[in-house]
Amino acid sequence: MVHEHSGPLPVAALDDPHLQPYAKHPERAQTVIAIAMILGFLGFLGFGITFWISDQTQWQAATLGVGLLGIGFGITAWGKYLMPQGPFVEERHDFQSTEAERDAMSAAVLQRGGMVVERRKFLGGLFALGASAMAVVLAFPLIRSLGPRPGRSLMTTNWKKNSLLVTVDNRPVTVDDLEVGGVLTVFPQGFAGVSNDQTILIRLADLGPSDPPFPLSPPGRTDWTAQGYVAYSKLCTHLGCPVGLYQEQDALLVCPCHQSMFNVLAGAVPEFGPAPRPLPQLPLKVGLDGYLRSQAGYDQPVGPGFWERP
Amino acid sequence: MIDESLRWVDDRLGIAKGGRTFLDKIFPDHWSFMLGEIALYSFVVLLGTGVFLTLYYVPSAHEIVYHGSYLPLRGQKVSEAYASTVGLSFDVRSGLLMRQAHHWAADVFLGAIVVHMARVFFTGAFRKPREFNWIIGVSLLILGIVNGFLGYSLPDDLVSGTGLRIMFSIVESIPLVGSYLAVFLFGGNYPGNGIIIPRLFILHVLIIPAIIVALLAGHLGLLVKQKHTQFKGPGRTEHNVVGSPMFPTFMAKTTGFLFITTAVLFLLGGFAQINPIWQFGQYHPYLISYAVQPDWYMGWLDGALRIMPSWEFVGFGHTWPLEVFLPAVLFPGLTFNLFLAWPFIEAKYTKDLAYHNLLDRPRDRPKRTAFGAAMVTFYFMLFSASSTDVIANFFQVELNIVLWTFRIIVFVLPVVAYVVTYYICNEMRAAEDVGKRKRALVVTLSETGEYVTHVAEPRPGDGHEEVEPVPVPTFIDLTPAELATDPGVRRVMR
Incomplete structure (x- = not known):
């Protein structure tokens, strides 16, 4: 019985309590909302002026904040206090289909699908074959093209026999560079700054060339030190963060990421935290020229564990 | 004018019938239903500020000499990513405000999702028929965490680089394929060949936001189709929704809330410093800072990594870095699978297969x-x-x-x-x-000298009169006579 309207639509019954404003004093509410909106407008105006004359972050945020808060508070209060609150009710209609419609749907899928598959199994199989082949080969460019194979890159470093220790600025390191308790990040010459090669050099004692070697605790490692210097890989064996903090009084290297601690007097065995392995040690020697060199490269992969690590 | 425009559009698209239904749509009122809105509007701010940032950010690890206006960095060799991030903070007008508001919006976005999810969980809103929306919601949480981490990694500062290093090692810890995956992603052993920054960038600004937008559309679409849940109360049943109408009341409130959320995010962005990358400096893999922490939503994973014992297993010719794989790969996997499966686990346990529109x-x-x-x-x-x-x-x-x-x-x-x-x-x-206001007991001395206890007079607000909920008034079919006697009765044929 919908009929055409030629004139204006009928007017609502404005005394319906559901359409009444929620505010006890609508005029007061209107005044407050108006003030909020005006503040909002002034805020945006202020942002425009601030932006024009300076790039002052706090003033920009303050003016923008006042603008957005003013308008936001105004509209919200308008909605809450002056617009019809109801309570109104709406029925929920079942959105699921009737049993008959469901039956029809399954019948269509099963019967038609059955017809196709039953009668043309061979074609269906061919289609499945082609589609799977496509899925497999498309994964190649998606994954395999991303980068090179790991190869030996996780296993080795650039440290070789006789590598000259240099700082990140490529300056060779002499035996006089560090005080006792001092640390320095070093790299093999030619590879300054390479992540996998980062090595932390620590001076444990002020020993001369003729002094007995520093008594490092794992047996067989005493001659890996040189004139009181010891060097370990700086990559934490937990997650590869640089083990950058040295606590001299406890002789501990600390990883700032997850607080693994390595005892530098005992071959950098982890004494605390989640790191599973000692930091690999770099055997050192002092050349005739007074520069520090490696006796050999690392005897194991540096950094965190991975599947191919033996 | 509006009437004519509507007719013009309706002639072509036929919007009047559905449009009217939409305007009359009822939204239940409860403060906890706006938690999801905070997430939605934070996402709107993320999109807006994010577009601004892409106009200036350069996704490149290429090394250049910094010449911007931040004096302590002048002359240093930095990556283009880092230089452009510092540049958009200091040399682009409003840039710092936009960048910090973007970062805050990400933190608030995830915070709001978590609190919203807790509300849905504790009130049982995930039950039949809303399992799909729960799954979409959990997916949005996962994507939000991932995209937050990606965005955090883009500036190439010392803190974010450390995060990437950790991520490389976590991927590396996966048995069998880990080292291949990590090296593929980064284009070589860490830190790779510089390709990781453009890869993170395209994921962060296009692919994941596109998926989030699609899922959000689904989330809201299902909300409209299935209608919002409501708490028990006068006139509220499993078969109706009681609240305020979409237009104008709910629309005004929610638009206002969009403005207010935006205001809070920009005020935070302007007054609460976040991620001052110029203090951290350019990332180098051999440098690190003390007390570095990820954004808050990664904290649970970082904590799991910290308290995990050092259980690396070496055997069968391989290394199994369980001290990383268990807390950082398996544990979040189990967590999110438990979240996704929760509605089905609970239904199996309670054997409750009924429809639920009323909240617990x-x-x-x-x-x-x-x-x-x-x-x-x-x-x-x-x-x-x-x-x-x-x-x-x-x-x-x-x-x-x-x-x-x-x-x-x-x-x-x-x-x-x-x-x-x-x-x-x-x-x-x-x-x-419980939860109802108690009336005070008043003791008075009667004329005969006895003490008498009686309940106090109602205070203002005690005598709250509930109005019976009615359908949204529709007057199209009403003659003026009916209108006078029978207001607010809906007679629209649907």
């Missing part, structure tokens, strides 16, 4: 509420465990003690929380008239 009060489901409290405690303890070093420093306690405390309370406190919550729920259910 948490106390009425003591076991679910207790389980939720235990989960919240568990993840909050893991989150706190990501500050072991800060806690040890602040309270001057040995780090070892802090660590072992966390290893224990991470498992003990959730059990305590379960038991306590369970009993509180049952106590609350046993008490009568």
Whole structure:
């Protein structure tokens, strides 16, 4: 019985309590909302002026904040206090289909699908074959093209026999560079700054060339030190963060990421935290020229564990 | 004018019927229903500020010499990514405001999602027929965390680079394929060949936001189709929705809330410094800073990594880095799968296959509420465990003690929380008239000298009169006579 309207639509019954404003004093509410909106407008105006004359972050945020808060508070209060609150009710209609419609749907899928598959199994199989082949080969460019194979890159470093220790600025390191308790990040010459090669050099004692070697605790490692210097890989064996903090009084290297601690007097065995392995040690020697060199490269992969690590 | 335009559009698209239904759509009112809105509007701010940032950010690891206006960095060799991020902070007008608001919006976005999810969980809103929307919601949480981490990694500063290093090692820890995956992603052993920054960029600004937008559309679409849940109350049943109409009331409130959320995010962005990358400096793989922490939503994973014992297993010719794989790969995998499967686990356990449009009060489901409290405690303890070093420093306690405390309370406190919550729920259910305002008892001395106790007079607000809910008034079919006698009755044929 919908009929055409030629004139204006009928007017609502404005005394319906559901359409009444929620505010006890609508005029007061209107005044407050108006003030909020005006503040909002002034805020945006202020942002425009601030932006024009300076790039002052706090003033920009303050003016923008006042603008957005003013308008936001105004509209919200308008909605809450002056617009019809109801309570109104709406029925929920079942959105699921009737049993008959469901039956029809399954019948269509099963019967038609059955017809196709039953009668043309061979074609269906061919289609499945082609589609799977496509899925497999498309994964190649998606994954395999991303980068090179790991190869030996996780296993080795650039440290070789006789590598000259240099700082990140490529300056060779002499035996006089560090005080006792001092640390320095070093790299093999030619590879300054390479992540996998980062090595932390620590001076444990002020020993001369003729002094007995520093008594490092794992047996067989005493001659890996040189004139009181010891060097370990700086990559934490937990997650590869640089083990950058040295606590001299406890002789501990600390990883700032997850607080693994390595005892530098005992071959950098982890004494605390989640790191599973000692930091690999770099055997050192002092050349005739007074520069520090490696006796050999690392005897194991540096950094965190991975599947191919033996 | 409006009338004519509507007719013009309706001639072509036929919008009047559905449009009218949409305007009359009823939204139940409860403060907790706006938590999802905070997430939605934070996302709007993320999109807006994010587009601004892409106009200036350069996704490149290429090394250049910094010449911008931040003096301490002048002349240093930095990556284009880092230089452009510092540049858009200091040399682009409003740039710092936009960047910090973007970062804050990400933190608030995820915070709002988590709180919204807790509301949905504790009130049982995930039950049939809303399992799909729960799954979409959990997916949005996962994508939000991932995209937050990606965005955090883009500036190539010292802190974000450390995060990427950790991510490389976590991928590397996956048995069998880990080292291949990590090296593929980064284009070589860490830090790779510089390709990772453009890859993170395209994921961060296009692919993941596109998926989020699609899922959000689905989330809201399902909300409209299935209609919002409501708490029990006068006139509210499983078969209706009671509240305020879409137009104009709800639309005004929610638009206002968009403005207010935006205001808070920009005020935070302007007044609360976040991620001052110029202080951290350019990332180099051999440098690190003390007390580095990820954004808050990664805290639970960082905490899990910290308190995990060093259980690396070497055997069968291979290394199994369980001390990384278990807390950083398997544990989040189990977590999110548990979240995704929760509606089905609960339905199987309770054998409740009915439709639910009325929400539970948490106390009425003591076991679910207790389980939720235990989960919240568990993840909050893991989150706190990501500050072991800060806690040890602040309270001057040995780090070892802090660590072992966390290893224990991470498992003990959730059990305590379960038991306590369970009993509180049952106590609350046993008490009568809980939550209703109590009338005071007044003792007076009568004329005969006796003390008499009686209930006090109602105070203002005690005598709240409930208006019966009615359909949204529709006057199209009403003649003026009917209107006078029978207001507010809907007669629209649908």
